Amino acid sequence: MLDYLLNGLALGAIFAFIALGYTMVYGIIKLINFAHGEFFMFGAFLGFFALRDLGLERLPLPQPLPILLSYVVALTAASIGAGVLAVATERIAYRPVRRAGRIAALITAVCVSLILQNVAIKAWGAKPQAYPQPREWMSVADVDGVADANLYAVKRITTTGGEVVENEVRVVDAGQTVDETTRASLGAAGYGRVYRQWRLDRGWTRGFVILALALWTPVLWFLVKRTRMGKAMRAVSEDADAAQLMGIDINRVISWTFFLGAFVAGVGGVAYCVSYGKVEPLTGFLPGMKAFIAAVIGGIGSIPGAILGGLVLGTAESLIPYALREGLGWEAAFAWKDAIAFALLIVILVFKPTGILGRPVREKV
Amino acid sequence: MSGELLFWLNLLVTVGIYTLLAVSLNLINGSAGMFHLGHHGFWALGAYAATWLTINCPSLPGPLLFVLSLLLAMAVAALGGLTIGIPCLRLRGDYLAIATLGFGEIVRIAVQNSPPRFLGGSLGIEVPRILMKVTPKTVVPFRLLVLGIVAVACAAAIVTFRNFLTSLPGRRLLAVAQDETAAGLLGIDPTRSKVLAFVMGSAVAGLAGGLFAHYMGGINPLNFSFMEMVKMFLIIVLSGLGSLSGCVVGAFLVVATEQLLNRAPEAIASWWQVEFPLLLALMIIFRPQGIFGRREIGDVIRAWRKAPA
Amino acid sequence: MIFEARGLTKQYGGLTAVSGVDMELAAGDLVGLIGPNGAGKTTCFNLITGADVPTSGTIRFKGEDVTHARDFEMARKGVARTFQNIRLWREMDVLDNVRAVCHARETCGFAAAVLRLPRFGRVERDVTEKATALLRRLGLGDVLAESPGDLPYGDQRKLEIARALALDPDLLLLDEPAAGMNPTEKAQLMETVKDLRREFDLTILLIDHDMKFVMGICERIYVLDHGERIAHGTPDEIRADPKVIEAYLGSEC
Numbered sequence: 001m002l003d004y005l006l007n008g009l010a011l012g013a014i015f016a017f018i019a020l021g022y023t024m025v026y027g028i029i030k031l032i033n034f035a036h037g038e039f040f041m042f043g044a045f046l047g048f049f050a051l052r053d054l055g056l057e058r059l060p061l062p063q064p065l066p067i068l069l070s071y072v073v074a075l076t077a078a079s080i081g082a083g084v085l086a087v088a089t090e091r092i093a094y095r096p097v098r099r100a101g102r103i104a105a106l107i108t109a110v111c112v113s114l115i116l117q118n119v120a121i122k123a124w125g126a127k128p129q130a131y132p133q134p135r136e137w138m139s140v141a142d143v144d145g146v147a148d149a150n151l152y153a154v155k156r157i158t159t160t161g162g163e164v165v166e167n168e169v170r171v172v173d174a175g176q177t178v179d180e181t182t183r184a185s186l187g188a189a190g191y192g193r194v195y196r197q198w199r200l201d202r203g204w205t206r207g208f209v210i211l212a213l214a215l216w217t218p219v220l221w222f223l224v225k226r227t228r229m230g231k232a233m234r235a236v237s238e239d240a241d242a243a244q245l246m247g248i249d250i251n252r253v254i255s256w257t258f259f260l261g262a263f264v265a266g267v268g269g270v271a272y273c274v275s276y277g278k279v280e281p282l283t284g285f286l287p288g289m290k291a292f293i294a295a296v297i298g299g300i301g302s303i304p305g306a307i308l309g310g311l312v313l314g315t316a317e318s319l320i321p322y323a324l325r326e327g328l329g330w331e332a333a334f335a336w337k338d339a340i341a342f343a344l345l346i347v348i349l350v351f352k353p354t355g356i357l358g359r360p361v362r363e364k365v
Numbered sequence: 366m367s368g369e370l371l372f373w374l375n376l377l378v379t380v381g382i383y384t385l386l387a388v389s390l391n392l393i394n395g396s397a398g399m400f401h402l403g404h405h406g407f408w409a410l411g412a413y414a415a416t417w418l419t420i421n422c423p424s425l426p427g428p429l430l431f432v433l434s435l436l437l438a439m440a441v442a443a444l445g446g447l448t449i450g451i452p453c454l455r456l457r458g459d460y461l462a463i464a465t466l467g468f469g470e471i472v473r474i475a476v477q478n479s480p481p482r483f484l485g486g487s488l489g490i491e492v493p494r495i496l497m498k499v500t501p502k503t504v505v506p507f508r509l510l511v512l513g514i515v516a517v518a519c520a521a522a523i524v525t526f527r528n529f530l531t532s533l534p535g536r537r538l539l540a541v542a543q544d545e546t547a548a549g550l551l552g553i554d555p556t557r558s559k560v561l562a563f564v565m566g567s568a569v570a571g572l573a574g575g576l577f578a579h580y581m582g583g584i585n586p587l588n589f590s591f592m593e594m595v596k597m598f599l600i601i602v603l604s605g606l607g608s609l610s611g612c613v614v615g616a617f618l619v620v621a622t623e624q625l626l627n628r629a630p631e632a633i634a635s636w637w638q639v640e641f642p643l644l645l646a647l648m649i650i651f652r653p654q655g656i657f658g659r660r661e662i663g664d665v666i667r668a669w670r671k672a673p674a
Numbered sequence: 675m676i677f678e679a680r681g682l683t684k685q686y687g688g689l690t691a692v693s694g695v696d697m698e699l700a701a702g703d704l705v706g707l708i709g710p711n712g713a714g715k716t717t718c719f720n721l722i723t724g725a726d727v728p729t730s731g732t733i734r735f736k737g738e739d740v741t742h743a744r745d746f747e748m749a750r751k752g753v754a755r756t757f758q759n760i761r762l763w764r765e766m767d768v769l770d771n772v773r774a775v776c777h778a779r780e781t782c783g784f785a786a787a788v789l790r791l792p793r794f795g796r797v798e799r800d801v802t803e804k805a806t807a808l809l810r811r812l813g814l815g816d817v818l819a820e821s822p823g824d825l826p827y828g829d830q831r832k833l834e835i836a837r838a839l840a841l842d843p844d845l846l847l848l849d850e851p852a853a854g855m856n857p858t859e860k861a862q863l864m865e866t867v868k869d870l871r872r873e874f875d876l877t878i879l880l881i882d883h884d885m886k887f888v889m890g891i892c893e894r895i896y897v898l899d900h901g902e903r904i905a906h907g908t909p910d911e912i913r914a915d916p917k918v919i920e921a922y923l924g925s926e927c
Contacts, residue, residue: 032459104649111642118638335478342467349464350452525788532787536774540763547761551775552749
C-alpha cells in the first residue's frame with residue numbers, strides 16, 4: 001500500500017505543478033484557462049525534442065553529467081517554452097476578451113485549448129511517442145570486461161526512398177565479455193559509440209517529482225510574498241482597478257502570472273511524460289482537467305490551496321481504487337479512476353464551493 | 366443521383382438531431398442563463414437508455430418499442446438532469462460550467478467502462494432495427510421516415526419551449542436568468558425554476574439521443590465526446606443565445622459546413638477541428654448575439670416585412 | 675404589531691454590521707430608517723427580507739417567527755422591497771417585469787402553459803389585468819411595451835415599486851426610493867407613497883439619505899450608527915436629538 005501512497009503523492013505533485021498555473025491565473029483575472037493543459041503539453045513536447053534531438057547526452061563528459069545536462073536543458077526548454085506560449089496566448093486570445101464578460105472569456109479559453117490540441121496533432125501527429133529515457137553513452141574504446149547490462153548502438157541507414165533512418169541495435173548482451181576482438185568488430189561495423197539504456201526506476205521519478213515540489217514551494221512562496229512583482233500580483237488579484245490607480249501596470253502583471261504558471265506547468269509536463277514514458281498532443285487534456293479540479297478542491301485562487309488540492313487528488317486517485325479493489329474485491333476499480341476526480345469535484349462544489357482553503361465570496365445586494 | 370439523395374437525406378436528419386440538441390441547450394444556456402457544458406452527457410444517457418430497452422425487449426412490436434424506447438430515453442435523461450441539477454444549480458457561472466462538464470465526462474467514462482455485454486463498452490453497441498429493415502433498397506424510405514419523425518420532434522420541442530417561455534413559469538425563469546437575487550426577493554424560487562428548465566432541456570436531449578441511436582444503428586462513446594458539446598455550443602452561439610427557432614438555421618449551417626468540408630480539398634478539410642473552435646471564438650468576440658440574438662425567426666420576418674423597402 | 679425585530683445582530687467574520695437592533699412596526703405605519711453611511715441600514719433590510727440570516731436575534735412577522743426564512747419565502751409571506759441600485763429585468767418589457775411577479779404564490783401550471791389549456795388563458799388575462807392596473811396607477815400605463823432601460827430614472831424607480839406591489843405585500847421596504855429625483859419628483863413621490871399606503875393597506879419602512887424627504891413623510895424614525903440603534907422617535911424628536919446630530923456631524927470629519 002505504501003507503494004500506492006507514494007505513487008499518489010508523486011502524481012499529486014504533478015497535479016500541484018499544473019494546478020498552480022490555473023489558480024494563479026484565476027486569482028488574477030478570474031478566468032479558468034482551459035488551455036493550461038496545452039501549455040503543459042507544449043512544454044512536454046519541447047522537452048521531448050530537447051532530449052531526443054539535441055544529443056546532449058552524447059557529450060564526452062564524465063557520467064552522469066551528460067544525462068543530467070540533457071534533462072536540465074529539457075526542463076528549462078519546457079518551462080520557458082511553455083511560459084512563452086502562455087504569454088503569447090494571453091496577448092492574442094485573452095486580452096481582447098477581457099472586457100467581454102466571463103462567459104465569453106471561458107468559451108474563448110475552451111476554443112484556444114482545442115485549437116492548440118489540433119495544431120499539435122497536425123504538427124506532430126496524433127500517435128503517442130515514446131519519451132526518451134536516459135542513456136549513458138560511452139566510446140567503444142572504453143568498454144572492457146564483463147558487460148553488466150545490454151549495450152546498444154545507433155545505426156544510420158538510407159532507405160530505398162532516400163530517407164535516412166536511425167535504427168537502434170543491441171550490440172552487446174548483459175554478461176557478455178567485451179575484449180579487443182569485440183571492440184574491433186564493433187569498430188568495423190561502424191559503431192564509434194554505444195550506450196546503456198537506463199530505465200528510470202519508479203522510485204527515481206517519484207522521488208524527483210516530490211523533491212521538485214518541495215523545492216519549488218518555498219521558491220514560489222518567496223516570489224509571491226517577498227518580491228515586488230509578487231505583491232503586485234496579489235494586489236491585482238484583490239482589486240484590479242485600485243492596483244491600476246496605484247500605478248501598477250496590470251498588463252505586465254498578468255503576463256508575468258501567465259508566464260509563471262506555465263513555467264511551473266512545463267516542469268510538470270516533463271515529469272509526467274518521463275513517469276509515463278510517452279507524450280502525445282492530447283497529453284494535456286485529462287491531467288489538465290484533473291489539475292483544475294485539484295485547484296478547485298484546494299480553493300481556486302489560493303496557491304497553498306493548489307498544492308494541497310493537487311496532493312489530495314493525486315493520493316485519492318491512487319488510494320481509492322486500491323481500497324475499492326482490496327476492500328470490496330472490485331477488480332475493475334482502477335478503470336474508473338478518472339471518474340474519481342470528477343466525483344470529488346461535484347462533492348466539493350456542493351458542500352464547499354470555495355474549496356478547502358478558499359474564502360467565501362458574498363454578493364452585495 | 367441516388368448517392369446525392371442519400372447524402373442530403375443524411376444531412377437533413379443530422380441537422381434535425383442537432384436542432385433538438387441545440388434547442389434544448391439554448392433553453393438552458395440562453396433562456397435560463399445557466400452555463401451548462403455537459404449536454405453531451407444527457408444525449409448519451411438517452412441514446413444508451415433507448416438502446417438498452419430495444420435490445421432487451423425483442424418481443425414487443427417495432428413501433429411500440431420505438432416509442433417506448435424514446436420515452437425511456439427522455440425519462441433517464443431527465444432523471445440525470447434532476448440528479449445533477451438539484452445539487453449544482455446553486456452554483457453560478459464558471460463553477461456551474463465545470464460541474465456540468467464533469468458530469469458529462471462521468472457519463473462518458475461510465476459508458477466506456479461498462480461491461481461490453483451490457484452497454485458495449487468502448488467498442489460501442491449495435492442497435493437493432495425495429496422501425497424497418499434497412500437494406501440498400503429501403504435506405505431512402507428509412508431516412509425519409511426518420512426525417513419526418515425528427516422534424517415533428519423538433520417542431521414539438523420548439524413549440525413546447527416557446528409556450529413555456531411566454532407563460533408565467535417561463536417569465537419567472539427569464540427573471541431568474543436576468544437577476545437571480547432580485548427574483549428571489551420578489552417571491553420566485555430560483556432553484557425551482559432552474560431545475561425545471563434543466564430537466565426540460567435534458568429530457569429533449571435524451572429524446573435526441575434515442576432518435577440518434579435508432580437512426581445510426583450503432584453507437585459508441587466517441588459519438589458523445591466533448592467536441593460534440595463544443596459543436597452544440599457553436600450552434601447556439603451562432604443562432605443566438607435565447608433564440609429557439611433560430612437554432613434550426615444554426616444547426617443547418619454548422620452541420621452542412623462539417624459535412625461539406627469532408628468533400629473539400631484535403632488542405633481545408635483536415636483542419637476543421639481547428640476551424641470550428643476558431644469560428645466559435647471569433648463569433649463570441651465579434652458577434653456574441655449570433656444571427657438572431659434573442660429573437661425568433663417569426664419576429665425577424667415580421668420586422669423585415671414592416672420595414673420600408 | 676405586524677413586524678418585530680429583537681436584538682438583531684449580524685456579524686461577518688470579524689466585522690459587526692448590525693448589533694442588538696430592536697424595531698417594531700404596527701400595521702399601517704410609515705417608518706424611516708436612517709443613519710450615516712455604513713450604519714447597517716441595508717444589512718437590516720437584507721435580514722428582514724431573508725436575503726441574509728441574522729447571527730443572533732429574532733424577527734417576527736404577522737405573529738410568525740421568520741428569523742430563518744429564505745428570501746422567496748419572505749416575499750410570499752408578504753414582504754416586498756425595492757432596491758438601492760435598480761434591479762429591473764432589462765430584457766423583459768415593463769409589463770412583463772410586473773407580470774413575472776404576479777401570482778408568485780401560485781402558477782397556471784406547467785401542463786396548462788405548454789398545451790395552452792383554457793386555464794392558461796384565464797390566468798394570463800387576470801395577471802395582465804392586474805399588472806396593467808398597477809402600472810397605470812403609478813403613471814406608467816403608456817410604456818407597457820418599452821424596455822426598462824429606456825425609461826427615465828424616475829420612472830424606473832416607479833416600476834420597481836409597481837413590481838413590489840404585484841406581490842400583494844403587507845410590508846413594503848423602500849431602499850432609497852427618492853435617489854436621483856429632482857425636488858418636484860420627490861414631492862410627487864411623497865404624495866404617492868402616502869396614497870399607496872392607504873390604497874393598498876401597506877406598512878412601509880424606508881431608507882433614504884434625503885432628510886427633508888424622510889422627515890416629511892415618516893411618522894417615526896429609527897436612527898442607526900455603526901450598527902447600533904441610537905435613537906427612535908418622531909421627526910421632531912430626532913431632529914433635536916444630540917446623539918443623532920453627533921453621529922452625522924462626526925461622520926463628516
